[in-house]
Each structure stands twice: as C-alpha cells, then as structure tokens.
Amino acid sequence: MPMQQKAFFCYGALMAAQKSEAGAASGLVGQWRDILAVHARTMCELDRELHQHGLGASDFEVLDVLAEGSAEDGTSGFRVQEIATQVHLSQSALSRLIGRLEKDGLVERGMCSEDRRGVRVCLTPKGRELHGEVRPLQRAVLSRMLEPGA
Amino acid sequence: MPMQQKAFFCYGALMAAQKSEAGAASGLVGQWRDILAVHARTMCELDRELHQHGLGASDFEVLDVLAEGSAEDGTSGFRVQEIATQVHLSQSALSRLIGRLEKDGLVERGMCSEDRRGVRVCLTPKGRELHGEVRPLQRAVLSRMLEPGA
DNA sequence: GCACGGTACATGCGCATGCATTGAATGCAA
DNA sequence: TTGCATTCAATGCATGCGCATGTACCGTGC
Numbered sequence: 001m002p003m004q005q006k007a008f009f010c011y012g013a014l015m016a017a018q019k020s021e022a023g024a025a026s027g028l029v030g031q032w033r034d035i036l037a038v039h040a041r042t043m044c045e046l047d048r049e050l051h052q053h054g055l056g057a058s059d060f061e062v063l064d065v066l067a068e069g070s071a072e073d074g075t076s077g078f079r080v081q082e083i084a085t086q087v088h089l090s091q092s093a094l095s096r097l098i099g100r101l102e103k104d105g106l107v108e109r110g111m112c113s114e115d116r117r118g119v120r121v122c123l124t125p126k127g128r129e130l131h132g133e134v135r136p137l138q139r140a141v142l143s144r145m146l147e148p149g150a
Numbered sequence: 151m152p153m154q155q156k157a158f159f160c161y162g163a164l165m166a167a168q169k170s171e172a173g174a175a176s177g178l179v180g181q182w183r184d185i186l187a188v189h190a191r192t193m194c195e196l197d198r199e200l201h202q203h204g205l206g207a208s209d210f211e212v213l214d215v216l217a218e219g220s221a222e223d224g225t226s227g228f229r230v231q232e233i234a235t236q237v238h239l240s241q242s243a244l245s246r247l248i249g250r251l252e253k254d255g256l257v258e259r260g261m262c263s264e265d266r267r268g269v270r271v272c273l274t275p276k277g278r279e280l281h282g283e284v285r286p287l288q289r290a291v292l293s294r295m296l297e298p299g300a
Numbered sequence: 301g302c303a304c305g306g307t308a309c310a311t312g313c314g315c316a317t318g319c320a321t322t323g324a325a326t327g328c329a330a
Numbered sequence: 331t332t333g334c335a336t337t338c339a340a341t342g343c344a345t346g347c348g349c350a351t352g353t354a355c356c357g358t359g360c
Binding site: 028029031032035036037038039040042088139142143146147 | 178179181182185186187188189190192238289292293296297
C-alpha cells in the first residue's frame, strides 16, 4: 500500500529546536520560533511514524475527523466542506487527499442527497481499521513530543 | 520582482481555528490541534503579508538569520549549514531557497576560505534593505496573531 | 420556465519541499 | 602519497500544496 512514499520533512527541526528550546521564548519572535520548532519537530515525528502505515499527517487528520464523527457502523459520513473546517488544508488539497484515500480503499465518496453538488465521505471498514491501528501511535508521538517531561 | 508567485496557503486555518480556539485545549490532541491552528493561522497571515514584497515565510526566516548575525556592513555572512540549524528546512530546500534569493539579488554566495566545500552566504545591500523594510510587518503580524488581546 | 449570481467540489498548473544521489573537498590512516 | 570514509552543498526526482479555473448544481428574482 504505497499511498505516499515520501514527505518525511524532518528538516533542521531537531537541530533548530535546541536553540530556543530549553526555555519558553521571551519576545514575540521567540514565541513564534518556539511554535515553529515544536510544530516542525512534532510534525516530523508524526509523519515518520505514520508513513510506516502508508499515511501522511494530513491523511490521518482526515481519517481522525471521519472516525470521531461517525457512528460505529460508519453510516452517514461527512460533507467535504465539513471536513475542511476541521483540517488545515485548502479545498483543493483536501479534494485530492480524499481522492488518494479513496484510491487506497480507506474512504468512500458518495452522492449527497440533500445537495447534489456535495459529496459525502465516509470511512470504509478498512479505513476504520487502519485508523484504529494508527491512532495509538499518533497519541504516543504527541505525548513524546508535547509532554513536559520529554 | 516576482520571486515567488504562489504559496499563500491560507487553507481552512481561519475556520478551523474557531473550533478549538476560545480556550486552551484540554488533552494532548487538543493541545496539538491548537498548535496546528495557531501555526496555520499565523503562517497564513505572514505569507500573505510578505508576498506583497516578493517573499515567502521561509525566505524571510533566512534573511532574518542573515541580518541578525552579520555586522552592519554585511561582511562575513553565514555558512549554509549554519543557516540550516536556524531554519526548519531540509538542506536541499535551503540550498534552492538561497538560490532564489541570489537570483533576486538579495544575497550573495561566496567561496568559503576555510573549507572549500562550504559556501558563504551574505546579504547584499538590497537584501538588507528589503529585510529592514519587511521586518516591522512581520512583527506586526506576530503581535496581531499571537498577542493575547487578539 | 429562464436567467443570473453564488456555492460545492474537481482539475490544470506552477511551486516549494523532502529524499536520494552526486561531485567536490576534507581529514585520517595506512 | 594513496586510499577511503565523511561532510558540504547542489541536483534529479516525486509529491503535496495553494491559487485559479472549470463544471455541476442551488436559490432567487423575473
């Protein structure tokens, strides 16, 4: 399931972190630098972890939204625009992301009866399973990177 | 000076922010969501502002490093790898970014006398000027997005 | 019914990014 | 000196992303 091969983007985060790390930043720019550092570090680890299961960070975000929002039987699903409000992606990026997830059999796109412009997206059993399998890993990464005693 | 035409990436940040906004998040995932939201929102604004001057957020980060680190006369400059430790970019991305800045006449690449594999990068007067012109805008965005009374 | 503006999603396109690799230069050891 | 592992930066390549646009559909006003 090669879904996405690359995109680890682990860049200078780890090295860059050490500078402003070791203490909350002072000024605005320091605060911003810290945000960038934490974001980069965590994103990096997250992606690295998720990639072993064929997912990127954004993919997981979407799966997570779908998994949280739908009943256990994966009935209704979400409108694309509803997902868009929960995820930091442009509409076009989200559209393509859903396309990839669909191609990998993790979600299904369906017509939206109320508004035929709309598209309903819902998890497949396979998608739900993968999400369940991967979520603990994500939580682990978060606690590893965000918890104070890191 | 068209440097970089696109890359506003203003995605769903503004909308997505509203959800977990209005209060620090509770759990780890909430905390992470907040980081994502703040990062996306601020990045968006920053890019939007900087683009009016032909720069992207990463471009400014590099200019900022160079401006802070070199004496007023813009003498010495930095090694690429030194810049890399201050910026959350891969080595390759940084190399190309510097290439773009050079093409736009904002920085200059020079030989490194101590290690001829290395490259010294330093601001041109034009680069220094642009940085000085743009820095207040960046600070303004940060205070607008990060300050408590936002 | 029809025209028109607005909305929802998909697609064309250009760009920046990361990974892997390359080529040059260094430093160490035989 | 030669040989080899290492490091620095540049480049080939694949991918995801945002913007602009396209297409289908909705809703309103006529």
